[in-house]
């Protein structure tokens with residue numbers, strides 16, 4: 165019996181052609197529209213393997229319907245969209261795509277930091293809307309990045325890659341992490357600080373954590389209050405880590421200077437969301453890993469994990485429950 169696979173979004177043929185040889189593949193044939201829940205609920209009933217994106221909620225109800233399922237391969241490093249506990253209870257493997265997107269996501273994070281600090285989006289709009297009449301001393305002035313203190317919350321692979329970039333800008337580096345990373349501290353000249361202290365001293369704060377029950381709303385009203393009035397908050401990790409209501413008030417009342425967000429609690433973020441009315445918020449539509457090369461690598465890695473799992477091998481990027 166050839167294993168059956170469902171892929172929740174149209175992937176390039178070059179990525180899946182190898183998989184076709186030994187598997188029966190069904191795929192949602194749209195690139196820009198996610199698979200409707202009802203369709204997914206029907207499709208999972210018969211499949212052995214599921215390749216999904218972060219746009220699909222693979223919750224217990226869905227897992228319960230997938231009676232033959234052996235593996236869920238997420239095409240993302242974050243896997244908060246999958247109930248890994250329910251999957252593991254059923255003996256279903258869960259995999260993600262770490263490593264291949266580290267540098268690309270760090271590039272975007274540092275780019276968003278620069279864009280937010282130097283008001284680049286606002287400045288581009290200013291020019292295009294015909295407001296640029298003269299050069300003036302304090303026009304569109306922002307915050308310096310070089311020499312400033314960067315606080316990284318979560319020193320995983322991407323956090324460390326970000327630190328390397330920041331070092332090139334002569335930034336002072338501090339970090340908070342569940343466990344101390346002595347080797348990185350030494351290598352990158354970073355200082356470990358408790359979260360409260362990091363928030364107090366940092367000019368830039370970057371959230372570089374997975375979303376779990378422990379990190380949900382980790383940055384709320386109290387934490388924002390600790391930050392400097394001139395500070396900038398950047399999040400390219402997951403929306404649910406920052407309390408958006410509290411962030412709105414902090415930005416509106418200029419308790420912090422600006423924020424740059426690539427991720428939101430609900431995605432796509434509705435255009436009428438109050439946050440989007442603020443001039444001191446720079447927004448991107450979850451494009452951290454979006455380089456052509458990296459997205460193809462992520463898709464290929466998800467396919468590889470899926471094929472390995474279905475062949476009875478241990479996939480390279482098995483999500484372990486104590487980390488989920």
Ligand code: GLV
Pocket residue numbers: 218239240241242243265401452453
């Ligand atoms: C994207 O956000 C990812 O988790 O890979």
Ligand code: GLV
Pocket residue numbers: 241262263266319320321322323372
């Ligand atoms: C993700 O790959 C991380 O560990 O930061």
